[in-house]
Amino acid sequence: MRAQDTIWTEKYRPQSFDEIRGQEEIIPRVRAFVEAKNMPHLLFVGPAGVGKTTLALVVAKTLFGEHYRENTLELNASDERGIDVVRNTIKDFARTRSMSDAPFKIIYLDEADALTKEAQQALRRTMENYTSSCRFILSCNFSSKIIDPIQSRCAVFKFKPLPKEEILTIVEKIATQENLTLDTATKEALFDVSRGDVRRLENIMQSVAVTNSTLTEKAVYEMASVAKPQEIKEVLALAHQGNFIKARDTLLKTQLDYGMSGLDVVKQIQAAIWDLDIPEQKKLVLVSACGEAEFRMIEGSDEFVQLQALLAHFMSKH
Ligand SMILES: Nc1ncnc2c1ncn2[C@@H]1O[C@H](COP(=O)(O)OP(=O)(O)O)[C@@H](O)[C@H]1O
Ligand SMILES: [Mg+2]
Known part of the structure; x- marks a missing residue:
């Protein structure tokens, strides 16, 4: 455990115009x-x-x-x-x-x-x-x-969310000051989960650093309760190939590994749709299926049932 007696969002709050990024x-x-x-x-x-x-x-x-x-x-x-x-x-x-x-x-x-x-x-x-x-x-x-x-x-x-290069500059600065070790994939992950929100970035970095001064991609995504985009893409690819059972089991494992709620999963799936190698028209159908699943979950429907129904939409039948 590392001694941390200050909140990083305050410790790293800019004190002058020049220090404010973006x-x-x-x-x-x-x-x-x-x-x-x-x-x-x-x-x-x-x-x-x-x-x-x-x-x-x-x-x-x-x-x-x-x-x-x-x-x-x-x-x-x-x-x-x-x-x-x-x-x-x-x-x-x-x-x-x-x-x-x-x-x-x-x-x-x-x-x-x-x-x-x-x-x-x-x-x-x-x-x-x-x-x-x-x-x-x-x-x-x-x-x-x-x-x-x-x-x-x-x-x-x-004001706008901070762009990637500014977020990475802040990551580097904190890493140097706090003696943290992290590789490129972990920096990418930090940018990904921050979504341009520096408070979120600093809170996640500090939480991950409590247990280990070497930050990893996995620890970052776990702390942010977000699955790695790559894992979600694998699940979608499996479903698309028609391997429904494997897709479903992998999704469940990912969800449990990262402590995600059903709604978290739907959000991740929706974000991943745009990168899939499928026709634009099909993407729109899938995005709308995500909206439907989200709505039903909010209304109280069983999350796992809804996620399975959503995955079924990804089976290739365009
Ligand atoms: N543009 C920025 N440049 C550098 N650090 C920032 C920037 N914006 C936010 N931060 C960091 O995030 C923390 C919270 O930012 P704050 O200004 O309170 O956000 P809000 O826009 O919600 O009022 C700050 O204390 C600082 O550590
Ligand atoms: Mg504020």
């Missing part, structure tokens, strides 16, 4: 606002683990230096406090004067899309009331859930 269209623009000490409200849109909170904190640290804590209010909209609590907290915070020479303080509201439309209207009024002393940075997964009057008051930035 998001090239966003960083220079936000940085320019900060350097001019003149910034509109910001809306950060995008999936999890791609640098939204990190960038908001870098903005605050760059503006306020050692006084960043007093000048920054971090709130999470999905905490079960009503908008009234949010408003009162903001009011108290906005009333006290900024301790630094920055002309405004920062209010970071995470998961703003968790607020109801009514709460967002109240938030919009609050933003207007405190515009002279505070700048809001809102973050959300989907901009379609944010009311137009808020969007039009913010500079909107769309």
